[in-house]
Amino acid sequence: MELSSVFVRAVASLIWGSLGLYLMLPRGQASGKLGSRIVGGLLLIVSMILLATMSASGDAGVRFIYAYGDLGWNASYWFLAGLSLVSAVLMVTSRNPVYSALWFAMVLMSNSGLYLLMDASFLAAATVIVYAGAVVVTFLFVVMLAQPNGAAAYDRLTREPFLAACVGGLVIGVVLLTTLTFSAGTEIEAAAGTGSRRPSVADVARVASATTLPTKIDPARGHVEGLGRSLFLEHYMSVEVVGVLLLAAVVGALLIATHRVERTAKNAT
Amino acid sequence: MGLVEAIGELFRDGVQASPARFACELILIATLAALLIDRLLFRGSGVGARRLAAVGTAIALGVGAWQLAGWLVDHESSPTRSVPLFSGLLVFDGLTAFIRVYLLLFTLLMISLTSLSGIPDRDDAPDFYLLLLGSMLGLMVLAAANHWMIVFLGVEMASVPSYVLVGFLKGRRISSEAALKYMVYGAGASGVMLYGISLLLGLLGTGSLSEMGPSLLGALGGDGSLATPITRTLILALALVFCGIGYKLSAVPFQFWCPDAFQGASAEVALALSIASKAGATAALIRIGLAMIDVLRIAPSAQEVGTTLGVGLAVLAAITTTFGNLSAFPQTNMKRLLAYSTIAQAGYLLMGVAALFVIGLAPTASAAEAARQATGSAEAIEAVLFYLCVYCFMNLGAFSVVVAVRNQLFSEELPQWAGVARTAPGLAICLALCLFSLTGLPPLGGFVAKLKVLGSLYNAGQYHPVLWGVMVVGALNTVISLVYYLRVLQTIFFHPAPADAVSVRQPLGLGLGRFVALVTVPVVLLGLIVDPLAGLLHDIARSLIR
Numbered sequence: 072m073e074l075s076s077v078f079v080r081a082v083a084s085l086i087w088g089s090l091g092l093y094l095m096l097p098r099g100q101a102s103g104k105l106g107s108r109i110v111g112g113l114l115l116i117v118s119m120i121l122l123a124t125m126s127a128s129g130d131a132g133v134r135f136i137y138a139y140g141d142l143g144w145n146a147s148y149w150f151l152a153g154l155s156l157v158s159a160v161l162m163v164t165s166r167n168p169v170y171s172a173l174w175f176a177m178v179l180m181s182n183s184g185l186y187l188l189m190d191a192s193f194l195a196a197a198t199v200i201v202y203a204g205a206v207v208v209t210f211l212f213v214v215m216l217a218q219p220n221g222a223a224a225y226d227r228l229t230r231e232p233f234l235a236a237c238v239g240g241l242v243i244g245v246v247l248l249t250t251l252t253f254s255a256g257t258e259i260e261a262a263a264g265t266g267s268r269r270p271s272v273a274d275v276a277r278v279a280s281a282t283t284l285p286t287k288i289d290p291a292r293g294h295v296e297g298l299g300r301s302l303f304l305e306h307y308m309s310v311e312v313v314g315v316l317l318l319a320a321v322v323g324a325l326l327i328a329t330h331r332v333e334r335t336a337k338n339a340t
Numbered sequence: 341m342g343l344v345e346a347i348g349e350l351f352r353d354g355v356q357a358s359p360a361r362f363a364c365e366l367i368l369i370a371t372l373a374a375l376l377i378d379r380l381l382f383r384g385s386g387v388g389a390r391r392l393a394a395v396g397t398a399i400a401l402g403v404g405a406w407q408l409a410g411w412l413v414d415h416e417s418s419p420t421r422s423v424p425l426f427s428g429l430l431v432f433d434g435l436t437a438f439i440r441v442y443l444l445l446f447t448l449l450m451i452s453l454t455s456l457s458g459i460p461d462r463d464d465a466p467d468f469y470l471l472l473l474g475s476m477l478g479l480m481v482l483a484a485a486n487h488w489m490i491v492f493l494g495v496e497m498a499s500v501p502s503y504v505l506v507g508f509l510k511g512r513r514i515s516s517e518a519a520l521k522y523m524v525y526g527a528g529a530s531g532v533m534l535y536g537i538s539l540l541l542g543l544l545g546t547g548s549l550s551e552m553g554p555s556l557l558g559a560l561g562g563d564g565s566l567a568t569p570i571t572r573t574l575i576l577a578l579a580l581v582f583c584g585i586g587y588k589l590s591a592v593p594f595q596f597w598c599p600d601a602f603q604g605a606s607a608e609v610a611l612a613l614s615i616a617s618k619a620g621a622t623a624a625l626i627r628i629g630l631a632m633i634d635v636l637r638i639a640p641s642a643q644e645v646g647t648t649l650g651v652g653l654a655v656l657a658a659i660t661t662t663f664g665n666l667s668a669f670p671q672t673n674m675k676r677l678l679a680y681s682t683i684a685q686a687g688y689l690l691m692g693v694a695a696l697f698v699i700g701l702a703p704t705a706s707a708a709e710a711a712r713q714a715t716g717s718a719e720a721i722e723a724v725l726f727y728l729c730v731y732c733f734m735n736l737g738a739f740s741v742v743v744a745v746r747n748q749l750f751s752e753e754l755p756q757w758a759g760v761a762r763t764a765p766g767l768a769i770c771l772a773l774c775l776f777s778l779t780g781l782p783p784l785g786g787f788v789a790k791l792k793v794l795g796s797l798y799n800a801g802q803y804h805p806v807l808w809g810v811m812v813v814g815a816l817n818t819v820i821s822l823v824y825y826l827r828v829l830q831t832i833f834f835h836p837a838p839a840d841a842v843s844v845r846q847p848l849g850l851g852l853g854r855f856v857a858l859v860t861v862p863v864v865l866l867g868l869i870v871d872p873l874a875g876l877l878h879d880i881a882r883s884l885i886r
Binding site: 304305306307308309312313315316318319320322323325326327 | 369372376425426427429430464467470471474475477478481487489490493494496497500501503504507508
């Protein structure tokens with residue numbers, strides 16, 4: 072496939088995608104219509120298929136998605152990628168901020184699944200810990216604390232759905248085009264020359280770090296395994312202590328979040 | 341690696357006994373779980389959170405006391421200094437066992453006080469006790485810490501529940517404000533502490549307190565004068581770590597949260613903050629001091645670091661005590677007054693720790709000198725622990741009187757308390773005993789405790805004259821504190837009650853009165869019968885100094 076046709080497809084899928092998102096974004100009364108949301112959902116699916124066929128054609132210009140190898144890998148890849156995209160859309164379109172936070176967690180989980188597929192297990196673990204753990208839980212706390220009486224109107228409804236969809240499409244377009252031109256210009260296929268093995272993030276990191284870092288890490292044992300051993304053998308006490316700490320913190324947050332005013336009358340001295 | 345192999349590796353350092361020695365904490369964790377389940381399944385109709393918490397704490401206390409007794413027996417037959425637990429992250433020794441018993445006993449007294457005073461009410465009880473026990477768990481872990489990471493986690497674990505406890509009286513503006521101040525200050529302090537710990541880890545390459553010595557020796561390479569960047573970094577790192585611990589101790593300049601938090605929180609919570617967190621922080625400081633003594637034994641070139649730290653702590657302690665006592669003068673709110681009083685008391689605790697640093701870390705010329713130093717260090721530790729014991733009871737007494745009067749008068753303002761002694765003479769006398777003990781008047785427990793601390797300061801003065809100055813400041817401060825304590829007693833005993841005042845009636849034989857009497861008795865007894873407790877503490881202190 073020629074590069075120009077890749078661009079055309081990319082732009083087309085983006086336009087469909089933005090339109091679909093626009094239709095699905097929650098608005099006042101208009102969004103109550105199920106029809107427009109269904110159309111929007113279909114459009115989003117179309118745009119995803121466009122993107123998918125673009126990469127699945129195996130063109131040398133589109134390297135941001137690898138479609139080599141065995142069926143299991145491919146199946147997991149497509150499942151996770153699809154899940155990630157669907158959850159991302161549901162995150163921005165759901166009306167309840169709590170659901171949004173949970174969908175966001177879903178996006179991150181599927182992303183970390185993708186990292187795992189690319190052999191970047193530390194990145195996967197870190198994503199789960201940092202984002203899915205800390206950020207989303209923080210989100211939930213904020214939502215709980217800030218909106219005990221349900222979400223405010225400005226959290227449930229989009230004020231500028233058209234502009235929002237346009238800006239989103241534009242941002243993704245820039246990222247996509249940068250990726251496309253970059254991968255078209257440089258032959259990152261070189262990594263695949265090592266054999267039938269799929270090139271992984273770890274491979275790239277290993278090549279990059281070989282020149283700069285002294286190899287302290289036992290090559291037979293991965294980074295993550297080393298980290299895990301240290302964490303759960305030498306420091307497992309700390310891990311357990313943190314567990315109890317978080318438990319106490321959750322109880323405290325719940326205590327603060329629930330409103331009880333009648334308590335004050337008794338102790339108001 | 342297979343599962344069996346991994347489990348085998350868990351126990352490779354021959355510490356199969358770890359869980360058994362960690363039993364108190366495990367029982368507390370089980371109690372936490374039981375409280376949660378009780379709250380979830382039988383909300384309001386179950387066994388009752390208070391009873392659950394009390395039973396759990398009592399069992400843990402029993403186990404803790406049994407372990408302390410076992411430690412004493414073992415110690416007499418074969419003196420071992422410490423047993424590492426859980427791959428060396430924690431350590432079990434006399435100090436661990438003692439602080440555990442101390443904290444658990446305090447928790448049990450706390451629970452009985454809260455059950456008498458009615459705060460928290462039935463609905464809040466599960467949360468309250470969960471947070472209280474969680475906080476105690478953190479302090480117990482902190483007291484047993486042998487790794488900087490655990491020191492940090494212990495401080496955090498003690499702090500996070502207490503932020504919520506301070507804000508427990510929701511809907512009261514002052515309470516929420518206090519909780520916010522406490523939390524923001526605490527977050528800052530633990531951030532700074534973490535920074536200090538990361539500096540230490542970067543400098544030494546290990547987080548273990550007992551492995552600091554060899555790596556410091558490697559890093560210093562013989563030149564330990566203050567001019568080298570490594571010693572400076574070490575001092576900076578330890579000073580930053582002290583920010584976190586000093587905050588728990590409410591030592592100057594980390595005391596700002598203390599008066600507001602005490603005034604905003606209920607008196608029960610203020611009590612927990614004043615006693616438990618100070619005990620945990622003091623134990624952690626003693627641990628750090630002991631670790632530094634070990635370090636200097638291996639790397640004697642770092643002598644100047646030790647002296648600098650000790651003198652710095654001593655000066656800080658003198659400032660803390662003076663600041664606390666002077667600020668207490670104009671206070672009219674009892675909780676606020678007692679908050680400043682606890683700051684002053686923290687200063688005395690810190691003086692004892694400073695004496696430990698100065699004596700233990702002084703240069704050793706001869707074997708006789710080393711023996712004298714070991715005795716001096718042990719005496720300093722003994723003094724600090726004794727002070728903690730007496731402090732526990734006299735503060736319990738003072739705060740429980742506040743609770744008792746508040747429950748009837750609905751006021752913690754001193755002018756409202758005028759003439760309380762006429763209708764409740766028992767309470768007033770107990771309060772007087774506790775306040776005199778806080779001042780340090782003979783023959784009460786506080787007098788002996790202060791005498792021991794000032795004695796260690798005198799010993800330490802032979803190694804660095806600044807400590808003599810600190811001793812004089814400490815002695816002068818008892819006079820200053822007497823003035824404002826007397827003002828409280830004057831109001832209660834001699835001022836006429838306001839015309840519209842409710843009269844407080846609380847005989848010592850009933851409810852809260854009985855509790856007040858119960859905790860005041862040890863204040864007197866510890867002043868008259870010193871030897872049993874002092875002997876126990878002496879054994880513990882001696883075993884800590886190798």
